[in-house]
Amino acid sequence: MGRKGRIRFATVWLGGCSGCHMSFLDLDERLVELAGLADMVYGPFMDAKEFPRKVDVTLVEGAVTNRANLAMALMLRERSRIVVSLGDCAVTGNVTSLRNQFPVADVLATFLSCGEGSVPAMDYDAVPELLPRALPLHQVIAVDGFLPGCPPEPERIWTAIGCLLRGEPVELGPEQLTFG
Amino acid sequence: MTKTITIDPVTRVEGHATITIRLDDAGSVADARLHVTEFRGFEAFCAGRSIWEMPGITARICGICPISHSIASARAGDAILGVDIPPAAAQLRRIANLASLIQSHALSFFHLCAADLLLGMDHDPARRSLWGLLESRPDVARNGIRLRQIGQQIVSLLAGERVHPSWAVPGGVREPLDAERRRKVAELLPEGVAIIRSSFELIDEIYGRHGAEVGTYGDFPSLFAGLAGEDGGLEHYDGMLRFTDSSGAVVEEIPPDHYDLAIGERSEPWSYMKFPFYRNHAGREGGGMFRVGPLARLNLCERAGTPEADRELQTFRQLRGAGGVVTGSFHYHHARLIEILHALERIGEILDDPAILDRHIRSEAGINRLHGVGFCEAPRGTLFHDYEVDDDGLIRRLNLLIATGQNNLAMNRTILQVAKLYIKGGKVNEGILNRIEHGIRAYDPCLSCATHVYGRMPFQMLLLAPNGTVVDEIAS
Numbered sequence: 226m227g228r229k230g231r232i233r234f235a236t237v238w239l240g241g242c243s244g245c246h247m248s249f250l251d252l253d254e255r256l257v258e259l260a261g262l263a264d265m266v267y268g269p270f271m272d273a274k275e276f277p278r279k280v281d282v283t284l285v286e287g288a289v290t291n292r293a294n295l296a297m298a299l300m301l302r303e304r305s306r307i308v309v310s311l312g313d314c315a316v317t318g319n320v321t322s323l324r325n326q327f328p329v330a331d332v333l334a335t336f337l338s339c340g341e342g343s344v345p346a347m348d349y350d351a352v353p354e355l356l357p358r359a360l361p362l363h364q365v366i367a368v369d370g371f372l373p374g375c376p377p378e379p380e381r382i383w384t385a386i387g388c389l390l391r392g393e394p395v396e397l398g399p400e401q402l403t404f405g
Numbered sequence: 406m407t408k409t410i411t412i413d414p415v416t417r418v419e420g421h422a423t424i425t426i427r428l429d430d431a432g433s434v435a436d437a438r439l440h441v442t443e444f445r446g447f448e449a450f451c452a453g454r455s456i457w458e459m460p461g462i463t464a465r466i467c468g469i470c471p472i473s474h475s476i477a478s479a480r481a482g483d484a485i486l487g488v489d490i491p492p493a494a495a496q497l498r499r500i501a502n503l504a505s506l507i508q509s510h511a512l513s514f515f516h517l518c519a520a521d522l523l524l525g526m527d528h529d530p531a532r533r534s535l536w537g538l539l540e541s542r543p544d545v546a547r548n549g550i551r552l553r554q555i556g557q558q559i560v561s562l563l564a565g566e567r568v569h570p571s572w573a574v575p576g577g578v579r580e581p582l583d584a585e586r587r588r589k590v591a592e593l594l595p596e597g598v599a600i601i602r603s604s605f606e607l608i609d610e611i612y613g614r615h616g617a618e619v620g621t622y623g624d625f626p627s628l629f630a631g632l633a634g635e636d637g638g639l640e641h642y643d644g645m646l647r648f649t650d651s652s653g654a655v656v657e658e659i660p661p662d663h664y665d666l667a668i669g670e671r672s673e674p675w676s677y678m679k680f681p682f683y684r685n686h687a688g689r690e691g692g693g694m695f696r697v698g699p700l701a702r703l704n705l706c707e708r709a710g711t712p713e714a715d716r717e718l719q720t721f722r723q724l725r726g727a728g729g730v731v732t733g734s735f736h737y738h739h740a741r742l743i744e745i746l747h748a749l750e751r752i753g754e755i756l757d758d759p760a761i762l763d764r765h766i767r768s769e770a771g772i773n774r775l776h777g778v779g780f781c782e783a784p785r786g787t788l789f790h791d792y793e794v795d796d797d798g799l800i801r802r803l804n805l806l807i808a809t810g811q812n813n814l815a816m817n818r819t820i821l822q823v824a825k826l827y828i829k830g831g832k833v834n835e836g837i838l839n840r841i842e843h844g845i846r847a848y849d850p851c852l853s854c855a856t857h858v859y860g861r862m863p864f865q866m867l868l869l870a871p872n873g874t875v876v877d878e879i880a881s
């Protein structure tokens with residue numbers, strides 16, 4: 226999709242629970258309004274396989290936890306004008322980074338004790354390797370804005386999107402700048 | 406020469422996955438695999454956490470079914486406290502779980518799948534989405550948005566928030582229901598029922614449009630597993646864990662907290678999702694494959710137990726093969742609508758009981774047992790949280806048996822079935838690949854929930870520049 230002169234809008238899901246995307250969907254009928262204002266060009270609810278070029282605004286959920294996330298983060302940065310960390314996992318690492326208190330090998334070794342049969346080594350041609358630590362997005366790419374919350378409530382997302390679509394700086398009140 | 410086709414990523418599913426299809430020399434499909442590519446490691450990092458924190462932490466496994474996780478977790482806590490929770494608390498959890506099912510099923514049907522089902526598998530990929538649906542079938546899209554909203558509003562009226570409320574706790578729930586909020590919940594139900602009634606008309610349109618395909622989407626015999634009420638009725642919170650076969654016969658019925666006697670798990674190096682199997686049939690064709698979720702629940706129950714859903718269930722049962730149950734996974738979509746209807750009716754019934762306003766909603770106790778299993782029917786199937794704790798209630802070991810994982814064998818078999826039918830002589834196009842992906846979407850998998858891994862990670866170090874480019878990389 227893409228009509229001239231309209232904002233090109235994308236959302237990306239990295240290492241998170243999708244709760245931030247659910248909160249985005251909790252915009253409910255405002256989704257219809259959003260679709261009237263911007264072209265949705267990429268996101269988990271769409272079929273584009275590759276992150277498109279020349280995106281105006283990209284909201285990113287989740288921490289960077291494996292190589293596929295890392296490659297995606299680098300690509301979306303290169304191709305987006307404004308990148309916003311959506312939710313605590315992207316902003317701080319949050320729950321996704323709870324694994325960082327253990328060496329990654331130990332995190333995986335926990336699973337050696339459950340299940341049956343022999344334990345195969347993972348095939349990294351088939352699945353992406355975990356990074357040694359799950360990282361907040363801004364440790365991997367430059368980020369233009371942060372929208373905290375686990376998840377950020379729909380009002381917060383709507384306020385931010387409204388500012389971005391109008392090309393204004395995002396102003397959130399103190400009550401909209403909380404974690405959790 | 407053999408060739409591999411990769412679909413990367415699988416889109417319009419909840420989570421991260423790829424599909425590979427291996428072709429033989431003649432260009433025919435030799436194998437197809439679903440690779441779940443994400444892993445977050447909850448089973449490792451929850452060690453040492455207190456049972457009081459677990460509903461809040463494990464809800465973050467999944468933003469689509471956080472209520473089911475928090476309820477299964479709180480119930481594992483109930484078992485560890487050794488308490489019977491107050492009846493009003495159990496009924497409130499039931500309502501929240503059903504409301505969560507309404508929003509999750511609406512998401513699957515309208516937001517993720519309706520574009521395939523109503524616009525067509527070969528529709529322009531740029532418009533094959535909720536946004537495309539808003540342009541060409543705005544009424545359907547708006548109904549889907551509203552139905553999902555109704556489920557979310559009920560969750561938030563009970564629990565205070567839509568996503569990740571801190572409400573279900575070991576021993577009960579944190580907040581009782583008052584008359585005002587009960588009225589608000591009850592007022593939402595008729596509109597939900599009206600939307601779902603009109604959505605059954607879409608089912609006829611869908612069967613008309615996809616008649617030729619219905620039988621190719623995971624239509625094979627398998628076991629079905631899920632909770633069944635004491636009277637054999639459709640159940641999402643309590644009851645027995647029942648396994649039935651494709652003839653509809655009950656193969657086994659056990660208390661759900663003994664799930665691990667019936668279900669084993671193994672893994673493969675090519676997916677971060679486990680492969681659960683029914684132990685007694687491990688050596689048979691299918692390797693102990695069973696299916697869970699809406700299709701399984703409707704197949705294994707004797708009745709829905711609410712009037713309108715029972716009528717729809719009768720219609721649904723006409724889809725079954727000779728003498729058996731409904732075996733095609735395409736019918737998961739239809740089953741989801743029936744379950745939404747049932748959930749709306751059932752919530753209404755529960756609200757009618759004045760006891761729902763009881764202010765006694767939490768049983769207080771200390772750690773009385775060192776092991777507890779919590780369970781419920783999550784939207785996608787039976788969910789188990791299995792905790793071992795120390796005397797202080799800190800987790801020593803946990804196992805999460807996730808609904809989506811239990812469909813892993815069936816999902817792999819389904820994409821193989823679809824791929825074999827459509828890929829001939831090595832020829833593929835976008836529409837065919839989308840059909841194969843739809844084989845996964847029918848199960849509405851939640852892949853963030855389902856990941857788990859075995860194996861040792863090699864040592865690896867990445868040196869990143871401030872702008873994120875990889876400057877150097879050291880790996881063993």
Ligand code: SF4
Binds near residue numbers: 240314377
């Ligand atoms: S911030 Fe919270 S809601 Fe968002 S992805 Fe992370 S855990 Fe889920």
